[in-house]
Amino acid sequence: MSKFPENFLWGGAVAAHQVEGGWNADGKGISIVDVLTKGEHGVPRKMTDNVEAGEVYPNHQAVDFYHRYSQDIALFAEMGFKCFRTSIAWSRIFPNGDESTPNEAGLAFYDRLIDNLLSQGIEPVITLSHFEMPYHLVKAYGGWASRKVVDCFVRFCETVFTRYRDKVTYWITFNEINNQLNWDYPLFGYCNSGVIFTEHDHPEQMLYQVLHHQFVASAKVVALGHVINPDFKIGSMIHMMPLYPATCHPDDLLASQRAMRDKYLCSDVQVRGHYPHYIWPQWAAKGIQVAMDDDDVQILENGRADFLAISYYMTNIVDANPPEEDENALFSASRLNPHLPASDWGWQIDPKGLRYALSELYERYEKPIFVVENGLGALDTMEASGEINDDYRISYLSQHIEALGEAISQDGVDVIGYTPWGCIDCVSFTTGEYRKRYGFIYVDRHDDGSGDFSRHRKKSFYWYQSVIANNGLTE
Template identity: 55%
Template sequence: MTTSVFPKDFLWGGATAANQFEGAWNVDGKGPSCSDMLSGGTHTTPRRITRTNEQGVHYPSHEAIDFYHRYKEDIKLFAEMGFKTFRLSINWSRIFPTGMEQEPNEAGLQFYDDVFDELKKYNIEPLVTISHYELPFGLTQEYNGWAGREVIEHFTRYAETLFTRYQNKVKYWLTFNEINCGTAEFGAYLALGILHKDTKDFLHQVDEPAVRFQALHHQFVASARAVQIGHKINPDFKIGCMIAYMTTYPYTCNPEDILLAQEYNNIRNNYCGDIQVRGEYPYYAKRFLKEHNIELDIRDGDLEDIKAGTVDYYTFSYYMSNCVSTDPKLENTSGNINGGVKNPYLQASDWGWQIDPKGLRYSLNEIYGRYGIPMMVVENGLGAFDTVEADGSINDSYRIDYLKEHIEQMGEAIKDGVELWGYTPWGCIDLVSASTGEMEKRYGFIYVDKDNQGKGTLDRKKKASFFWYKDVIESNGENL
């Protein structure tokens, strides 16, 4: 790319989540979230879900990388890279410790005031996710998370509190992170706060699809009501959805594989997007729900709310692509949320995630062709082992290669006509992995000295990718 195709006001930045980098899990009135009850793990050992905090067990979110006490240092580093935007989430249980309080925790609200003021100092636009895998654990204990309809009211109170408090500090909002993870067994606890009495660990949850899809319905209603509330408080708010886009190809041109991929994409990728963008349940939902013995409890006013509360823009995460096939003998591979059949044309990361930059261009075109509203890529990145050399340097050329190729394909999608507002690579600073609880699966431009057991100085160190990304932003995507 010799000439930048990115708009002059393109929002370059980075993305994080409160439960994965904030720490201070019980400081200044914060209550426990679902993430705070997850033990550490690895890509071979699943995280445990504990009902109480157990002595001697490592809970990675409790300290994480301690952004809570180091936010000025970290934001200064983001500013040095030239960030135009910073995607962060609010820790719900920092504002409402059990989720059920009528009045918010002032200390929690003040912390985010301070963070937003610090971002403003460097002209960095906050992009705020209202709920990103940190449902207050009190709501899981009381209502089985989003399975309980009562949580809609608690969420709308929480969202209204944020919209009112930060109406002059935040313009860009997202209601739920990767809401479509609720369509997968994996998402029952993390995305929906559902905890079956027989579930012991994160990867082997007792699944009740009817409960999951009912909980998703409650999130659709809550999101739509929040959009309506937000637009009343400040009509200039831009409120979006966020989808974990699981780009899926048929493994062969066998019509069976084609139909399987179509169904997979409809349920995993399009189901939530269609409801949040188009404002109604899609035509294919009726058969899917019936064949899976799911009968939704849809109350009076729900569908009207969903219709009235459609989002202003569409954001998504993109890490990889997968294939699906009706042939059970084919080799499978791991991935983000769901794995699939190994694609012989692609290389893979240290964690087995298949690297497919052109899949990002394909996905951008698929989504924009379907909805025709502005878009942002709000998660994208390479989780890898990083080595600190004897001189202190970290040469993560593999990460630069990954990001470079994906940015090139975003440029191609813009040439195709896609309206793309921004790009916030995931884990712009090393943080805790949501799925495995690891620290050593690193994504950041900034290295944090901490290991999988929670040991380390927490010192920050710039990687080679830090300086590369700084140049990318400065040149508006021209120097890759």
Template identity: 50%
Template sequence: MKTYKFPEGFLWGGATAANQIEGGFNEGNKGVNVADVLPGGKARYDILTKPGFDFEIKPDQYYPNHEAIDFYHQYKEDIPLFAEMGFKAFRMSIAWTRIFPNGDELEPNEEGLAFYDNVLDELHKHGIEPVVTISHYEMPLHLVKEYGGWRNRKVVTFFKRYATTILNRYKDRVKYWMTFNEINSALVMPINGLGFSIEKEEDRYQPTFQAYHHQLVASAMAVKACHEIIPESQIGCMILFAPVYPFDSNPENVLHALKEEQIFNYFFGDVQVRGEYPSFMNRCFKENNIQLEIEEDDLELLKEGTVDYVGFSYYMSRTEKKEKADEDSSEGNIIGGVRNPFLEVSDWGWEIDPVGLRISLNKLYDRYQIPLFVVETVWGPMTNSKKTAASTMTIELTICASILKQWAKRLKMEST
């Protein structure tokens, strides 16, 4: 049996987000953010993907992130447990609304800054390297309601103020940074990443890509600021990467899969790594009558603010064909595609593809030739009456082992 050894200095750890773990959603002078108004349960996905969400907290709904695991109060108990698990790195995010409660203030909230001082100190005390996401699905709700989210150019200024504030505050504590979590996911779920709900499906493209232009400029500003404030740091982008397979060798399906992969998987990395819009997106804008408002210095900023590494999440692959029928759909794969007959499926229709991680690593490195950082990857089945807890755990561990094996193979580690 082969065993694989991770290289010296490999950042092994876990990943979280402020809105997933902190709780204390209305404590410490924190403002309300987008995540705070998203209820739990089956309705959540429809809210994220369909028009008409009102961004209000309702008394008859359950909001899991309001309490979460109470990391806000329990971090001194939680972090030693991470160390006990062998964490060498801990991916976390800073809640924008703990630092600027409304998002447009001129001065930050000291209570929020002090909270993250304490968290970062506790991580270092236990030998854990923090990896910080600047914005992870938690835009200030005030910026959504008063400014229209990232559609409004003013938000670029607000984000720059927030980013430079935390870069300066934590420059001696944080070496690894990321700008926006899964930046491409707003193509499917704009509420999370861009801070607005699509009103009419036919009007999706223009506001979405204008908002994305603002966000890409803001990302470049943050990267440039990070390089100036913390020269020895590394700051990356972060994308939701799902390798796209053609359903078969029909050239029409191969071409369709290629185009889907260009826009979803590569557009955002191309801009943030190469510093310019790729030609396939300029063509997409022209074909769909998308006219971006680009200010004089924007394109130069994109060139100056390129990232040091590509961070990505891997949860699934995606299989595509040009002509789809309802029966072809892959129910659990939330970013679309058709059923892949060669993959097993979880209880909720999620296709299981550990080899897809290795494919993703090869594709991304071949394209960008800069360091890669797998910052999210997980799979878990739903337990039902036909499965014991032990058999469910066996499935989970088998899948995790398969994923790690593909990661190890890509790194060409020592094997014995």
């Protein structure tokens, strides 16, 4: 018997900028990722001042979904997708972000995309901000450091909520809003908010000010969405990366508890509707003062998220007394777990951590959880026969789906859906590479600019088709 409910939302996830291409088509403005160059594992992507000659900007073409969405959706339908998560690129709708009227050609693209999904019986799940704010908002206002951007975002959301009132039910406000708590990594703040925190005198002061603006924006959007259509389900989204104590020493336990507050802060505010108790002493100790308007407390309270969306890729460990230098660590705040294997990009593989994460989150919030990202970025090879035998991906996803099923059937967690990341190969967010592939569908496009963008079914394509047909049975 299946461990998954009958109406479970099986599908896949992408983001507009990582698949669409067409970066300046039909009136689209420049977004923050359009000035982000290609990097690789260990080589950071650069943010250039404008689109500069001689630089490589992989998101400009991505995998050309802008022109090939119809063919791609047919492949999603063939796999049996019940839902498809993508984002609406803000800069297609408001090219500069601060206009008062939208770009009709940009909306027309999403009309066609959403209608196509619905005609195939696939429920759209729409992220409103997935690392692609209009670049003009960064240049003119300093990104989310300015409260002015709150109004721009609300206008954008009102436009698409109204347009798709009867077509879209599931919305997510900010993708992985808590990435930027890793404020010492320029890419995270830049993609979340258009702000590079390390360029500011008091980086954490800026971080929390930016976050406050996004919390207010998110809450306003949730409340507004419920007026436009009371049946809308509007979620908050965090990257969920459990940080286990490195040992059973009580100091490590406390260090892990403290570190986890950085993971939970955003969902604590967005799901519960107020700041959590632990933030005030933390801000006092660091001399942080966040500017808030008088009615913000009420705005946060009135705009609580309907569900929690998470991405889940890995776990790490936290050590109360970490070594000064740890060249293997992916993040400054955590270390690698000696008990776990890792992907070629150093992301540790921990299916049980997903079950643990789901239980922790459900106990904390008692709200439905949507796993909107999970997956293995790997190097795929096409055989001479044309086959792509990605058994490693099947193994990774099988183990995570098993863990998800156990969280539902044995722990009683209310999980509403599962959309593996990059269901079609796309441009990597952290590295800008094509070769870091996640898809069930292979795209013939490579980091040296070669490839004809043709699509090919991988072995995992047929496997996932069977998983969906059998409501979660992985063999």
